[in-house]
Amino acid sequence: MDLKSRILSLLRTSEEYVSGQELCDGFGVSRTAVWKAVNLLKEEGYEIEAVKNKGYKLMSYPDSIAKSEIASRLHTKWMGKELHYLDETGSTNNDVKRLAEEGSIPGTIVVADCQSSGKGRRGRAWQSPPGTSISFSILLKPDIAPDNAPMITLLMAMAVADAIRKTCGLEAQIKWPNDVVVNGKKVCGILTEMSLESDYIHYVVVGTGINVNQESIPEELKETATSLSIEKGRKIVRADVLEHTIAAFEEYYETFMKTADLSMLADEYNEILVSRDKEVKVLDPKGEFSGISRGINKKGELLVELKDHSVRNIYAGEVSVRGLYGYV
Numbered sequence: 553m554d555l556k557s558r559i560l561s562l563l564r565t566s567e568e569y570v571s572g573q574e575l576c577d578g579f580g581v582s583r584t585a586v587w588k589a590v591n592l593l594k595e596e597g598y599e600i601e602a603v604k605n606k607g608y609k610l611m612s613y614p615d616s617i618a619k620s621e622i623a624s625r626l627h628t629k630w631m632g633k634e635l636h637y638l639d640e641t642g643s644t645n646n647d648v649k650r651l652a653e654e655g656s657i658p659g660t661i662v663v664a665d666c667q668s669s670g671k672g673r674r675g676r677a678w679q680s681p682p683g684t685s686i687s688f689s690i691l692l693k694p695d696i697a698p699d700n701a702p703m704i705t706l707l708m709a710m711a712v713a714d715a716i717r718k719t720c721g722l723e724a725q726i727k728w729p730n731d732v733v734v735n736g737k738k739v740c741g742i743l744t745e746m747s748l749e750s751d752y753i754h755y756v757v758v759g760t761g762i763n764v765n766q767e768s769i770p771e772e773l774k775e776t777a778t779s780l781s782i783e784k785g786r787k788i789v790r791a792d793v794l795e796h797t798i799a800a801f802e803e804y805y806e807t808f809m810k811t812a813d814l815s816m817l818a819d820e821y822n823e824i825l826v827s828r829d830k831e832v833k834v835l836d837p838k839g840e841f842s843g844i845s846r847g848i849n850k851k852g853e854l855l856v857e858l859k860d861h862s863v864r865n866i867y868a869g870e871v872s873v874r875g876l877y878g879y880v
Contacts, residue, residue, distance in 0.1 A: 557623035563610035571607035587596040621822040625795040631659040631802040640666040645759040652755040660691040703852040705744040707804040715796035725826040737778035822847035835872040840868035
């Protein structure tokens with residue numbers, strides 16, 4: 553963590569003024585270094601009051617997901633220890649893949665304020681305008697069979713839903729397999745990609761895009777998409793959502809890795825599955841069919857009960873699931 557992040561972390565958690573000497577002694581730096589770091593934070597939009605003989609106090613902070621902001625908030629064990637921030641990028645997934653090829657460590661995260669060429673599931677475009685969304689990707693190197701890697705997508709959906717509930721108080725649910733919805737409309741998409749050789753995974757990249765502070769949704773998407781601020785009726789601090797998402801994902805991922813499946817998490821996932829025990833339409837290229845969604849199994853497959861009471865296990869792949877009369 554750089555000096556700016558460490559100072560920000562300390563000021564954020566202190567209700568009193570923090571003396572310059574305390575910062576110098578705590579971080580082993582000069583007063584000049586502290587003064588420069590504080591001024592850089594001020595330039596980034598942080599209101600930091602400096603009072604002679606008292607020290608520094610954080611009065612307010614911008615809606616930022618820059619490196620200093622996120623690093624100052626993270627208390628994870630290993631995730632986000634290598635953290636990169638970009639004002640704008642084509643795709644955070646592509647950025648992480650490049651870093652993976654260069655030898656970056658598991659848990660490396662790339663966050664972008666604006667993503668112009670993001671990808672969704674099945675090749676769909678996913679764009680995020682500046683200052684409104686959260687776009688980030690995480691590098692993982694799990695020692696599991698390649699067939700089990702797609703389940704990691706479901707872990708991120710759980711993490712995002714958990715973060716939304718804790719930070720916004722909204723009832724976030726999951727539309728299988730990887731969309732997070734609020735009031736029946738999508739607020740988050742997740743794309744997991746991997747590099748493998750034979751039966752060995754080189755790395756997995758989990759990319760996530762969350763609609764946070766969009767004030768309006770394009771006309772063609774209004775029926776199926778929304779943002780957290782639209783649903784809550786106020787602006788949301790993006791860093792709060794990202795901080796809690798990363799923390800929750802680390803926990804879910806570690807639980808998953810104990811068994812390399814969802815046996816310890818399926819019940820929790822099913823609790824927030826929007827279609828559970830409802831009639832759904834399965835859009836399979838081999839032929840559409842309908843049935844009752846009975847939740848997922850430990851492999852992350854959706855169990856759909858047909859009219860003859862037989863159950864089909866649906867693997868995500870190229871299959872989509874819709875509510876019988878709409879998106880969910």
